[in-house]
Amino acid sequence: MPEAPPTTAPATTYAALHADATTLLAGWTPTSPAAAVARDRTLALLAAGPVAMSREHRPGHVTASVLVLDATGTWVLLCLHGKLHRWVQLGGHCEPGDPTLVGAALREATEESGIAGLRIDPVPIDVDIHPVGCQGGSLHHDVRFAVVAPAGAVEQVSDESAALGWFPPDRLPEPLADGTVQLVAPARAALRRSPLRPAP
Template sequence: MDRSADGWTALHADALTVLTGWTPTSPDAAVARDRTLVLLDAGPVAMDRAHRAGHVTASALVFDATGSQVLLCLHGKFHKWVQLGGHCEPADRTLAGAALREATEESGIVGLRIDPLPIDVDVHPVACQGGSLHHDVRFAVFAPVGATERVSVESEALGWFPPERLPQPLAGGTARLVTPGLAAFRRASPHPVS
């Protein structure tokens, strides 16, 4: 293994374990999961944004404490509303940890909690490295009561929206996170939402 892959070994192992044992939440997620497992055959380098053939990213659909609102960001580069998330870092040890770190950095909210099971996987083209693919593993994240968000340098805006009335323009794949995200919220909540 070359030195550049050393920092990615634990995260790569976690990605293999999580995705191999995961039951996909939709047919599209199943196809994306299988494509991501093929990408992971390249080894730990598949976690690094420099891997032009594609790389694993982690994102999070953030729910408020009641499950009646989701937090989205108006992305600063492609000017669409999208869930929080992005590139993994060499210090990340788990995909869930990477998604939680990204959600915390991009929302400014302290005390977020994450469901460690993915709610979706999506593969989509991006401009990284002159053209690449994000193999995005997506999680549900839960904000504490009274959470106050703060816009980061990566966003033009942050906003809370009812899951049934998401804003436009909306990034592809974001809407399909709502149903499995609400299921995760119900599993994690001591007071299920109907």
């Protein structure tokens, strides 16, 4: 039986977000050779149009995630994913109401951490492509950012997480999701480069 075509809704509901993601990645200087390859593959995916921002797009879709640092940059916040049963950075799918990819990442970080007042650097720290179970099998083209929590922040576990925890960057918990450890160095570099600021 032929596969049903994707709905046409994302063509309008994700149009602005798609334009933002395309501009952001086209102008980004990758932080590693692997990130450069993933960036180019993601730009090729985005050539499909706004549907590439939606989980309905079976070949793959763009997601947004963050590595949350404490105010000193010496601890990182990770969640024990309820379905994957691995420690991962915070993040997830883009939604039609997200104004920008940075905004999607900040929304996900706030929802999953329960922390108000997070600050995000608008320059990506990584792009990673990995298989997931969405729509019976797909690829996440995950654009990743650095976020800093305010001093004294207290996290709250969301419905998507089994646990949240702060860890020293050189002693991350196990089992750890592939690709999470590679975010530590560029996230700390982003913090040193400039004060992280609220997303637009």
